[in-house]
Each structure stands twice: as structure tokens, then as C-alpha cells.
Amino acid sequence: MSLKASTGAPFARILSVGSATPSRVIDNDYLCQFIDSSDEWITQRTGIKERRWVGEGENIETLSVAAATSAIERSGVPLDQIDAVIVATISHYEQTPALAPKLAHQLGLGDAAAYDISAACAGFSYGLAQGEAMIRGGQATYVLLVAGETISDITDPTDRSTAFLFGDGAGAVVLGPSETNGIGPVVWGSDGGQYDAIRMNHTIGSGVKAGVFPTIQMDGQAVFKWATGYIAKAARRCLDEAGISPEELDVFIPHQANNRITDTLLRYLKLPEKVVVARTITHLGNNSAATIPMAMDALLTSGEAKSGQTALIIGFGAGLVYAGQVITLP
Amino acid sequence: MATTEEIRAQLAELVNEVAGVPVEDVQLDKSFVDDLDVDSLAMVEILVGCEEKFGVTIPDEESKNLKTVGDAVAYIEAHS
DSSP states (O other): OOOOOOOOOSEEEEEEEEEEOOSEEEEHHHHTTTSSOOHHHHHHHHOOOEEEEOOTTOOHHHHHHHHHHHHHHHHTOOGGGEEEEEEEOSOOOOSSSOHHHHHHHHHTOOSOEEEEEOOGGGHHHHHHHHHHHHHHHTSOSEEEEEEEEOGGGGOOTTOTTTTTTBOOEEEEEEEEEESSOOBOOOEEEEOGGGTTSEEESSOHHHHHHHTOOOOEEEOHHHHHHHHHHHHHHHHHHHHHHHTOOGGGOOEEEEOOSOHHHHHHHHHHHTOOTTSEEOOTHHHHOBOGGGHHHHHHHHHHHHTSSOTTOEEEEEEEETTTEEEEEEEEOO | OOOHHHHHHHHHHHHHHHHOOOGGGOOTTOBTTTTTOOOHHHHHHHHHHHHHHHOOOOOHHHHTTOOBHHHHHHHHHHHO
């Protein structure tokens, strides 16, 4: 007996991107009601001026549906041909079921494979690596990858080191088969030795006992050191693995945890002046897994980046985990 | 083996690049935080840069002791 193996497309690429931001604008002055800080200090340390938090009637589902709907419409792919849905999130607060099946149903996708992944701020690049492999391996023809986050729900507004960092939002891409390659090799890994560098202050169990909802906490300096040291080298490896020199790069979309991490990555990578760099953190904050697709959509919509250009993306965060690729913009 | 002055000069370039401090201000007796106005994140970046530039490892518990330019230069001299 011989088992049949699935056969896939020669290459995969990102066909389209969409995003959604909630309506509530939270500026630094608003947050300084709860913490002893100032607009000047927050801006100087992080680059963040304001962020969006979910308001009345908005949640991770509404944001994810909106971003996915936009990406699907732009892709032109019929709904019944999307056969896998991956949702990257750390802020869907149900142990089970996952958000992806519900999302697939709401979008009218029918019998699509659907599951969530938890890779924090690296979630988009983790999902992209999986989707690309699924298309080339023949497990799926078209993949919807959604990164949706409402970290405001687990933000402690009185925590002076994290209150101002996170913003809510969602980004989505449709991936599909291609005759030319649009997604370079993934460079990824983890350092569980720094498990508690970004952490929850309670498990669900201990939170229930204490009568509090768990919130996120961070050792900012440890994360900054890892991001400006190890991650800078990983970003260079993404270029090397894809066979791209810094001069051939058009756009750089790092996960934006802090504008100063982006500054350091730029210094290390020695990217040419012409490279367009995502700085959506100034008005959107750190959107965890959603940062990269939200920034991608923003740059394409504003015209700063163009379809067909070559972009380096890299995500890094709680775990600690990281993943990055060189991609062709949709 | 680089001399103290050579290490100081290379460190000064790094501090200038990261924090915009004029290279001539980066002298051995200067405190990073109090004299050169280097904030905590820039300090982390300078130490990461030192690891890269001088091939040394600076553990977190050690980095707290590197308060002046002279402290950092002495550490690099002893460990590179």
C-alpha cells in the first residue's frame, strides 16, 4: 500500500492586506490621570503619542471581522476557496473554542480549517510561516491569516511601565499560490529562559481566587536589551536567508514595541535612506500580533509603500519568541 | 591589546551614536546618567553596543556597577 501525499503550489505570496482600528483615541494625557508620568516622558521613551482602545460595541471579533473582510474583498478570492484560517492572538479570553472557527463562520467561509496560535507580538510572522508552508505543501490553496488584539483589556492603567504601551486593532492578509516567490524563508526561535520578561501578573486560577482579572507586566529593560541585541542580528539573518542585500530592500516593517528599538534596528542593519520604515507606533501604540499587518496596510494606503516592493518584517515578544521574513508587498 | 585611551575613544563614538553626546564630553570621570544625561534605555543600548564592539559579556548584575565612563572602560579592559 502506498499513501498519497498532498502536492502544493511552487510558491506562495501575500495577495492582499486589510486592517481595522477601534474608534476610541487614548492620548498620553488621558493615561497620566492614572500614572505619575507625562506626555513628554512617554513620547521620549517610546515614541507613542496616542493609541486606540476598543469602545462601545467594539471587541476582538468585530475588529478581526472588519480586517478580514477588507483583506478578502481586496484579494478577489471567492469565499469558498479559502480553506484555512489562522488567527494570531493573545487576547481572545476564552480557553476554548478558538476565535478562528467563529470568525470563519461569520465571514461565510464554510468548511475551512480554523485555529488560533499564541505567539504574542511574533504571531503574524509565525502564522505567515505556517500559511506559506501549507500552500506549498498542498494543505491549503488560500489561507486567511488574521492578527487581532485587544491588549487594553489586560492593561493595568496604573502600571507605570506598561499602561501607555498597547493599542488595540486587527490586521489580516490572504495568502495564495504563486509562480514566483513572495514569502522568504522564516527566521524564528524562542528563549523560554526569559519566560517572565513579559508576563501575566496572575494565572487565570490565581486571578479568580484573588478576584482580579490578570494583567500584563513587563521587564522593559530586559526586553529592550534582547530586542536591540539578539533581534537586530535575527533581522539581518532574514535578509541573508532570503538572499537580499540591504540595498535591495524597499520597506522595513518591524513589530513596533518601542520607536527606540526601531531606531536601534536601523542603526544595526545599516539600511539605506530610501528604505521606508513603519512608524505607526506614534498613533497606534504597540498592537502585539496585529502591529505588522496594520502597519503594512497603513503604508500601502498612504502610498508610502507600493505593491510589489520588497519588505523586511520581524516580530518579537512574550515567550520570548521571534519570527521574521522578507516578503513582497501585496 | 587596545590602550585605555583607544577604548575610551571607541566607547565615546558609541555613546555619541546612541545618545547624541559629543565625543569630547565622554571622559573617564563622567557619569553616564548624571553628567552625560544618558537615560536607562540608552544605557542598555550602549552596553549591548559594548558587547558587540569589544567582544565582552556584561551580565545584568555587573551592568549596574558601570556608572561612569571609567567604570565601563575598566570592565572592558579586564574582560576583553
